[in-house]
Amino acid sequence: MDPQLLAGIYSSTAIVVGIVLAAAAFGSALGWALICSKFLEGITRQPEMRAQLTGQMLFTGGLMEAFPMIVLGISMWFIFANPFASAFQAAIGG
Template sequence: MVDPQLASVIGMVFSYTAVAVGIIFAGAALGSALGWGLICSKYIEGIARQPEMLPTLRIQMFITAGLMESFPFIAAAFAMYFTFVNPFEGAAVAAITHVAH
């Protein structure tokens, strides 16, 4: 039989982790959208100022966009880690059992 207090704490840990994962995904989406907007606006601004720099600016834009696009994937990796491994669960169980004994 599972201790009701332990089940309650584990439930809270999982629910708070789900909220944190949602915040991580929201931050990644917002950061990616802002990054793409800034990259594309500066690219167009650079072409408008110096049209002869179009090939150089295009290459630099795609390099920068590729680096910026890695941010949501890194955030997704952390979110999946917290979702499926959840390191906080073991710490919560250890704390509850330590207090109970």
């Protein structure tokens, strides 16, 4: 078993997980920006709909916030139960 190759698998996985988490955070921030801008646009068009638009904004934002949490869970699985390292160890018989 080559420890350098195993370390390379772990380090590559950590780098990719970091990139994926950064993309999820950027997507979440962009989503919140779009939701809030459309919310303010809707209020300026119809101020009497503010209560309904607030509920819709918070509901949609809550659904949108679930995405980074799912990505975080999958990322933690890749970090702590690395399937690539397990496959490598099984392939070499270790």
